[in-house]
Amino acid sequence: MKGMDELHQKRLEALAAGGRDRLDKQRAGGTRLTARERVLALLDPDSFVELDTFVTHNAQSFGIAEQKILGDGVITGFGTIAGRNVCIFSQDFTVFGGSLAAAHAKKIVKIMEHAEHVGCPIIGINDSGGARIHEGVESLGGYADIFLKNTLLSGVVPQISLVMGPCAGGAVYSPAITDFIFMVDRTSHMFITGPEVIKQVTREEIDKESLGGAHAHESLSGVCHKVCSSDHDALEQVKTLLSFIPQNNLDRTPRQSSGDTRARVNHCLQGLVPDEPNKPYDIKTIITEVADNHWFYELQENFAQNIVTGFIRLDGQSVGVVANQPMALAGCLDIDASTKAARFVRFCDAFSIPLLTLVDVPGFLPGIEQEHGGIIRHGAKLLYAFAESTVPKVTLITRKAYGGAYDVMASKHIRADINLSYPGAEIAVMGAEGAVQILFRKEIDSLPHHARDQKRLELIDSYKQQFSNPWEAARLGFIDAVIEPKDTRQEIIKAFSFLEGKVQSNPKKKHGNIPL
Numbered sequence: 001m002k003g004m005d006e007l008h009q010k011r012l013e014a015l016a017a018g019g020r021d022r023l024d025k026q027r028a029g030g031t032r033l034t035a036r037e038r039v040l041a042l043l044d045p046d047s048f049v050e051l052d053t054f055v056t057h058n059a060q061s062f063g064i065a066e067q068k069i070l071g072d073g074v075i076t077g078f079g080t081i082a083g084r085n086v087c088i089f090s091q092d093f094t095v096f097g098g099s100l101a102a103a104h105a106k107k108i109v110k111i112m113e114h115a116e117h118v119g120c121p122i123i124g125i126n127d128s129g130g131a132r133i134h135e136g137v138e139s140l141g142g143y144a145d146i147f148l149k150n151t152l153l154s155g156v157v158p159q160i161s162l163v164m165g166p167c168a169g170g171a172v173y174s175p176a177i178t179d180f181i182f183m184v185d186r187t188s189h190m191f192i193t194g195p196e197v198i199k200q201v202t203r204e205e206i207d208k209e210s211l212g213g214a215h216a217h218e219s220l221s222g223v224c225h226k227v228c229s230s231d232h233d234a235l236e237q238v239k240t241l242l243s244f245i246p247q248n249n250l251d252r253t254p255r256q257s258s259g260d261t262r263a264r265v266n267h268c269l270q271g272l273v274p275d276e277p278n279k280p281y282d283i284k285t286i287i288t289e290v291a292d293n294h295w296f297y298e299l300q301e302n303f304a305q306n307i308v309t310g311f312i313r314l315d316g317q318s319v320g321v322v323a324n325q326p327m328a329l330a331g332c333l334d335i336d337a338s339t340k341a342a343r344f345v346r347f348c349d350a351f352s353i354p355l356l357t358l359v360d361v362p363g364f365l366p367g368i369e370q371e372h373g374g375i376i377r378h379g380a381k382l383l384y385a386f387a388e389s390t391v392p393k394v395t396l397i398t399r400k401a402y403g404g405a406y407d408v409m410a411s412k413h414i415r416a417d418i419n420l421s422y423p424g425a426e427i428a429v430m431g432a433e434g435a436v437q438i439l440f441r442k443e444i445d446s447l448p449h450h451a452r453d454q455k456r457l458e459l460i461d462s463y464k465q466q467f468s469n470p471w472e473a474a475r476l477g478f479i480d481a482v483i484e485p486k487d488t489r490q491e492i493i494k495a496f497s498f499l500e501g502k503v504q505s506n507p508k509k510k511h512g513n514i515p516l
Contacts (some may be wrong), residue, residue, distance in 0.1 A: 009508070017092050122157060219302040258313055258315075265487070265489075299311075377516075403515075418481075422483065
């Protein structure tokens, strides 16, 4: 047939990418794959359909007109993961350093539009030196076209970014808008300005790993959701994440048979939570004990560790978890924890994933740095996110729920559906010691010194009897049920099962104005 030889030749040319030497250099070290290998390793075997294989740039300046490589440095197409449709693009560092030009950007925008129309996740593999300077403003316009599409698709289809090489300058804003970012230890870097520019401008000296490496962004900036040991590990992590989330905002939340019985009793939880309000324990013990097969897929594990976020399955149903962590900052809410949890809550709400909230919170973290850093504004983000969400919401107070933090952590007052409590929980404006100091200061100070301590202890005990328990909140209907810790899994599953048919909507509006 006419043209077959030419087709075969062009396919071979496209597969050659930037040439054997550059491909071998990319593979050197054993942890990195080529752009095409990444796509094929992520997708189901024989499912990848490549689009725009033969696209090339149209630039004429700076001698680039004669340097045309098929595909123009990005592989785009669609395929399946565990039988589910996904769209994908993978930047090829062996071709012009993966730099983004007008043709390159158009390929990415086109595959994103396919994801929008079909209603499937879009996965972007970023490995690029940045804008292709030969094209000037056209390359900048290409970035903006992608940013716009990222924004319009937000909350419509899941968007997942893998950073598997450099991602600098304006390029970082596409991953930043997406829902989840995975980075590879030692080979991934993200920053607005690199170490050399920073040194010139601010005189600060730092290497690129400390500035924008995977661990810096997972533990300090909160940009990264998972640090992966290799390209293969990152691709497997994405497969795992996808198993918890739906195809789009109209799809049902995934359900997988786990083999774990919903009637399993949690005997180990019976004595887990200490009676002493200041004694720490690991909230993840409750999460994993309650979850199907004791499996918790945690996100941003090393950022804002005073709050825990991630996914579990309950009776096969995917559920998002937000939990205060008494092991870090006593579980207080601070700026980073509020922002971390708020974004996770909004993702779950956008894609109809039910929310389980575990509460053990003494309040918002006090301090000048927190106040001047905007804890009021940032704390309001989490309040806004929970109040705005309409998915099924179950809240369990395990020990403390004090002050405004009680309200913020998915309380009944901001539309949580089923609110549970352990019998030892304390729900009050503040702890007994602080409350007595405020309420009875004059009375205590009027006593002789030798009698003050005894009176203070009596008043603290009286306050605890009246307020430091769940019974007043239960009497008022703010707590729906007080449960034994051993029944935690059963009771939470029953609550979510009841809420499966929940329908709730917000007032009609263009959009709200979350306190950013």
